[in-house]
Amino acid sequence: MSELVKVQVTVNGTRYEHTVEPRMLLVDFIRHELGLTGTHVGCEHGVCGTCTILLDGKPVRSCLLFAPQANGHEIRTIEGLGTMDNLHPIQEAFREAHGLQCGFCTPGVIMSVLPFVEQNANPTEEEVREALDGNLCRCTGYQNIVQAVQLASEMVASRKAEAR
């Protein structure tokens, strides 16, 4: 076993400090050390997108980082969006458009497209499909995910407008 290293990280606004083996994958750290099991594991080789989180605001595969690499960084996971009683607009859009079935890929999908949704008020279907290409879904044929993302873009944009 190699020397343990300290990992200090802010996840969804909460600071954590844990000591782990350097080889621990970031997704295992988030899930099993921090107990935030909303981020899922699908392939552990960076292709399926299920483990996508935001690292310093950008979507990355948490299965392709070692926990110590997150040291000093900020992470956002699905648990950092809305709650069951108060869904984030993107979560609401997924429910409204039936953009999930088994729901296993969903947290990764949502974290992948969250920046896209925030930056695109009215994306075309083609743009949305491109934005979704880094995430595999086996249940939906993507049809309703595409619609959910389009709806989410509208909802986020209109909330922004309201806030102004």
Place this chain on the structure above:
Amino acid sequence: MKPAPFDYYAPASVDEALDILSEKGYDIKVLAGGQSLVPSMNFRLAQPPALLDLNNIPDLAYIKPAPDGGVVIGAMTRDSDVEHNPMVAERFPVILQAMPFIAHPQIRNRGTFGGAIAHADPAGHLPAVTLALNARYHIRSKNGDRWVGCDEFFLGPFTTAMEPDELLVEVEIPALPARTGTSYHQMARQAGAQALVGVAAVVTLDPGERVAAARIALLSVGETPVLAGRAAASLAGKLLTPETIEAAAEAAATVDTDPGGDIHCSPEYRRHLIRVLVAKSLEEAGERARGKRG
């Protein structure tokens, strides 16, 4: 699919990194973006005894203009930062054209420009693109700095001219001459999948629209990124016509390369793709060169 144990080094400076590298040499693996290395480690295909993580060295991430009109890209610059850089887009649109084919945005947010070059995957996009752009690579070790031109850099699959104690610190891409057009085309089975063949073409025309210089680099066709020298030579001094383009594509598919097969692509299909994609890239690069009267 959990990686085997390793010793972990995360230096904060290049000098510190070079010290560690010179001490460990063959037994330490450099971790840049990790988007190719970590999957291998998760599969336990790669079990390096130690990792040298460069991600804590901010000095290696930058995009700078070169005095000649080119650019210099720090080895740890994230692919997505290159992809969205206006200067790169203006000076080397071919890089921008190739970028979206590198896996997926989530991977490009983490993967690095230098990491892809040093990894030297014969199917990698960036080795071939920088080869077409006649880049040179700035390499540093405790013993000093050296620059290796792209024609001498790629020695075999995943094998470069770098020694185990050396680090790639930046990539220098020279300015394109006037009347130069570039193009990138590839065939993959789906977005983000391995390219079956990819072609980067850089074509410079003389004032009479004849080919003054051409560099055509191919990926996924051999042991390294391959510069299609005979194809380029066949165009020298000629107008780009359907006939000369076809002849060049033929040379690329039959003289410059002897492609092998894999489960996605038989050698015959690969040859076919080389013909089609070289032709398409030359045509587009030529059009773009003509559009730039400079």
Place this chain on the structure above:
Amino acid sequence: MKLEGDYLFNGPREEVWAMVRDPEVLASCLPGTQSLKQISPNEYEGGIYVRIGPVSGSFAGRLTVSNEVPPESCTLTVEGKGAAGFAKGVGNVFLEAQAPDKTLLKYTGEFNIGGKLAAIGQRLIESVGKSMINKGFETLDKTLQARMAGKTPN
């Protein structure tokens, strides 16, 4: 995977044969070979640490020489096993004297891989295999030159 090819050595056939038949020399063609131990007149075992792109790890290797017809031909069987899977290559090697100091080595054979190497690395195998064989021959030729230089009184 089928293997086939040739390589022209700059040396007499007997010298080339002596090299091919010398497992230490053969082992030197593969970077990372750690040790080699003779376990029978025609069998050798050793460890090798491979580091090529996505693969890095230790393999236990075994080399068997059979069907020997000195200095013309033999069959080399190379087997390797490690956490990443296994590989087995069987090559029939023929040496043809083309001139007093030119020997053409021809080989035909088959190369099979299994486990993760095959499952994850199939697209790489052909190019890596070709590259390793060619590099190996280059190393052999260098060794040959060195040996001959050592033997020739200048």
Place this chain on the structure above:
Amino acid sequence: MAGKYLGQRLKRNEDPRLLTGQALFVDDVQLPGMLHAAFLRSDYAHAWIKSIDPSAARQHPGVVAVYTAADLGKIWKPGPLNVPPPSGIPGVVFNQRTQVPMAKDKVRHQGEAVAVVIAESRYIAEDAAAEIVVDYEPLEAVIDLEKALGEGSPLLYEDLGTNLASFVHQENGSYAEAAARADLIVKTHIVMERGTAAALENRGYVASWDNKSQSLTMWATTQGPIALRNGLATILGLSEHQIRVIAPFVGGGFGPKILLYQPEEIVVSWASLQLGRPVKWIEDRQENFGDTSQERRQIHEAEMALTRDGKILGVKDVFIHDTGAYNSYALTIPLNTQTHTTGPYKVANYLTEYRVVFTNRILVTPLRGAGRTYGTFVMERLMDKAAKRLGMDRTEIRRMNMIQPDEFPYKTGIVGQDFAKNVLDSGNYPAALDKAKEMIGYEAFLKEEQPRLRAEGKHVGLGISFFTEGSGVGPYEGARITVEASGKVNLSTGVGTQGQGHFTSFAQVAAEQLGVDPKNIFVTTGDTEAFHWGAGTFASRGATVAGSAVNAAALLVRQKILKMASKILEAPEEELELADGMVRVADIPSRCISLAELAVKANPSRGAVEPGTEPGLEATAYFGPPYGATAYGCCAMIVEVDPDTFNARIQRLVMAHDCGTVLNPMILEGQIHGGVGLGLGNSFFEKLEMDDNGQLQNASFMDYLIPRASDLPPIEIAHLHTPSPLNPLGIKGVGEAGAIPIPPAFVQAVEDALPEYNLEISEAPLSPNRLFQIVQAAKQA
């Protein structure tokens, strides 16, 4: 028959949990003292195990135990069959060889488990597994289906003396007689290849034996929790009541998660019993490619006899089916092939015969589509070929051979997966064909658009394919419904849920009967503590069979409610209505009582329950259909082929579909969308590349390609509604619908896009490389 809740596009009850990361999946289970298992698996496809030396692994720090087959004692034996071979077909050969918990003397496929390490973490367990030394004597692998049955082939089972796992022959009428009087006979040789389900969640189990309560709790990614509990009880020598199996949220099933007695289920639960600590095993993606069952490899020699005006006289289909190293699931898949080949068509003379072959590959069990896919592919290819030969329109030849709406129930005489002679229950097949043609714009496309696009240099083709989907088979499912004192309704059933929306659709069924908002109905699926009896979620039967049981139970509770309320409100039952959680007298809404109050009265704390009545507003009911209901549909698509790269893209896809009564159209459409996704995979992306030595060449998502968002077109769906007479709600299944018609429609469209080569494609899946080769061959011919 849309009601207030039934048939409505209601948002799903389960979504808030799933969307916020609060839904529990098996790998989310964390227990104090939990250990982690990693299996050592064979790299060889076929080898004798000469010895296993686990001593180094046992010494590894953090390792608690290492077990091999030899350590399992009495537990080690081939598992029971999941499904028996069919009764009622004469001359069936069935050589039973089921999975073992870990290989003992011989490994029969790459990925087969040979040892397990139980350690403090998965990381350590994997480290130690690499230290186990296994001495194998490799054997020649049996991969090629035809060679496997030939003289001198190596054998998977020496004692059997053959690689033949099964032989089945069925014939209705006489094909020979039909062929003798035919004007035309078209023949085809069809090859379909294996893919994998690739649910995004891999398999996983957490077993926790509690010594004090002498009970085992097992969280499992299973589609059949009750069957798993019963099986484990038998294997481990426990009472069924000592085991609780929980299938929490499951990240996609698609078939393989219904397979029981999987080695890891047995080893993990047994290890927990041995060690008195919870043990977790989560399959990783690489393991999934080698240890989770797969499907879709058959070779068909088929022919069709027709009159010169296109009427089918008979069909003959002789095929080989790959079952892999074991046949634990018996003959469900090839039986489905047999019953689905003739599909919607009237085929008076039908001969169907197959041999099942053992090969050195992971075992084959149903995967979304489950045998129907090949049958449909074979028949639709024959139809296309016949249409071409006769110069007929491809939809016309289909229409003229279809079973007409007044000909139901239609008996085919062929025994299917439920061991009943196949009967098609209801439908309007020509209407679905017309609808799909209308949606895709059939005539206009062929006459105007295609010629115009061709003139522009575009290679665009149309494909259209019809299919049936036998669904909703028995034996039975059950449900229990309780109105609680809070007014909330509790609903439990024995099936598991893997994303089908049962938490919502079952609530809708109950809500309709009880007049309760579905949001107030708490549905439990997949927990053996909540319901004791059931079979599982497979064969598109969850909604049909369990949904019908829910309806039956809700009806019983409704009757109890009405009976009680009638007394209390002093009004006849016929005058009462149930709505908004109340029972009201229809004309006098102020005379009412809430279900909550009724529930309290039904479970009095003093006094006495009347003799002959039961306490509580609760009922349990079961439903078992006599045979399966047959859904059907017609799919049409427009495909563009890039003549330079031979890449093919579906531009538009329409589906006219009939699965009887619709519980929730939103969920139903989602099922079709997902099926289409897999269908496209089976058409152009998903092939497991196996070499002659049984080494899988693409055991990762880097090389095994699953369709992505930009690979799929928008999907347009139209519903037809022909209720099934086989259940009171008139429901039919839909789970596999999308997957079935895509490959034949896709290859037809590709042929249509490249008419200059006169292609005859007889395989699936294709790939750009394969299409290139097919075109090259056609150019040379």
